[in-house]
Amino acid sequence: MLKDLSSYIKLLENLTSCVLLVDGDFKLHYANTSASELFGISTKRIVTTNFKQLFHYHSIDLHKILENTFLSGNDCVQHRANVVFNDGRHATISLSARRVELDNQLLMLLECRSLNQELKHDQASHQMHQQSAARNLIRGLAHEIKNPLGGIRGAAQLLQYESDQQEREQCANLIIEQADRLTELVDRLLGPNQLPNKEWINIHQTLESVIKLSLLDNQHKIKLVKDYDPSIPDVFIDNGKIQQVLLNIVKNAQHALNKLAELGTITLKTRVKHHVRLHNKAFKNALIIQVIDNGPGIDEALKETLFFPMVTNKDGGSGLGLAIAQTLIDQHQGYIECDSWPGHTEFNIYLPLSMEKP
Ligand SMILES: Nc1ncnc2c1ncn2[C@@H]1O[C@H](COP(=O)(O)OP(=O)(O)O)[C@@H](O)[C@H]1O
Ligand SMILES: [Mg+2]
Numbered sequence: 163m164l165k166d167l168s169s170y171i172k173l174l175e176n177l178t179s180c181v182l183l184v185d186g187d188f189k190l191h192y193a194n195t196s197a198s199e200l201f202g203i204s205t206k207r208i209v210t211t212n213f214k215q216l217f218h219y220h221s222i223d224l225h226k227i228l229e230n231t232f233l234s235g236n237d238c239v240q241h242r243a244n245v246v247f248n249d250g251r252h253a254t255i256s257l258s259a260r261r262v263e264l265d266n267q268l269l270m271l272l273e274c275r276s277l278n279q280e281l282k283h284d285q286a287s288h289q290m291h292q293q294s295a296a297r298n299l300i301r302g303l304a305h306e307i308k309n310p311l312g313g314i315r316g317a318a319q320l321l322q323y324e325s326d327q328q329e330r331e332q333c334a335n336l337i338i339e340q341a342d343r344l345t346e347l348v349d350r351l352l353g354p355n356q357l358p359n360k361e362w363i364n365i366h367q368t369l370e371s372v373i374k375l376s377l378l379d380n381q382h383k384i385k386l387v388k389d390y391d392p393s394i395p396d397v398f399i400d401n402g403k404i405q406q407v408l409l410n411i412v413k414n415a416q417h418a419l420n421k422l423a424e425l426g427t428i429t430l431k432t433r434v435k436h437h438v439r440l441h442n443k444a445f446k447n448a449l450i451i452q453v454i455d456n457g458p459g460i461d462e463a464l465k466e467t468l469f470f471p472m473v474t475n476k477d478g479g480s481g482l483g484l485a486i487a488q489t490l491i492d493q494h495q496g497y498i499e500c501d502s503w504p505g506h507t508e509f510n511i512y513l514p515l516s517m518e519k520p
Contacts, residue, residue: 495513
């Protein structure tokens with residue numbers, strides 16, 4: 163415990179967050195140094211000012227703060243508000259309000275932070291990752307196209323001077339094969355082009371098929387744990403497509419676990435989540451399918467662009483698995499996300515769920 167009251171003031175004055183005290187009319191009673199710096203007003207002048215007069219423009223919901231916090235005593239948070247100060251500077255801030263009673267007077271403690279630096283940093287980092295993903299995509303594509311092209315050119319050259327009919331046929335077949343390989347590549351890049359063929363399916367049956375298929379090449383003895391919620395009703399999905407998505411995710415996990423010295427575990431979990439927003443639409447119920455592994459985690463360099471095509475760190479990997487998975491889940495009005503740190507990787511798939519069949 164600090165003995166001296168002035169020590170607490172010193173703490174407040176040294177906070178990098180802005181701290182302000184206002185009353186029910188938003189008249190300022192106190193502002194710490196960070197606040198006076200952000201708002202461009204001296205700490206002395208601040209106590210004669212109204213909070214509303216600090217701005218040329220703001221999108222802070224003062225009415226809500228007054229209603230919720232000052233009158234009702236609930237905390238209020240606005241994660242992003244745009245403000246323009248009187249001197250023309252502008253900022254994006256986050257702001258929270260809490261009611262406090264000091265010296266028998268009801269006041270509101272406002273805390274705020276400028277998000278300018280963070281937003282700029284996020285934007286720059288996002289752009290950098292996009293660029294690097296685009297470069298990788300082009301490099302990967304070039305590589306995939308050059309190989310069959312080389313084959314086609316070689317076979318055509320041979321064909322030019324070959325008189326033996328059988329040899330000529332072989333060359334022609336090789337050209338056809340490589341051309342098909344290119345077509346297949348383009349098709350895969352364009353993604354699934356048929357609309358999903360949906361039917362009512364028990365998701366646990368789909369998961370059982372995925373497990374069966376993935377166990378076919380489970381050389382490294384990976385433990386599979388099922389954590390199903392048996393009360394989940396049938397879902398309206400394209401079984402083949404959702405199976406393809408899950409199989410790719412489980413296979414990726416198997417691949418990651420093969421690097422582990424100890425026994426790897428993959429957990430398949432199903433749950434119902436209430437009140438979920440998917441594709442900007444509110445759903446009362448959603449199904450979550452989780453695939454969790456205890457492998458080394460997603461490579462940091464891939465994380466930001468994991469769902470981009472041709473993002474891979476595997477020899478001979480196409481990097482298309484998760485890109486296609488995202489398209490297929492999109493086609494189901496669902497959402498796929500990934501969270502990962504060393505020793506834990508989880509892919510969460512959200513699908514809309516109606517509790518009764520129409
Ligand atoms: N469970 C996981 N653990 C670690 N890394 C993963 C996992 N799942 C996916 N990844 C990473 O994501 C990359 C992209 O996966 P994917 O799109 O399926 O393409 P591919 O399997 O052809 O590489 C993989 O190369 C891998 O580096
Ligand atoms: Mg894959």
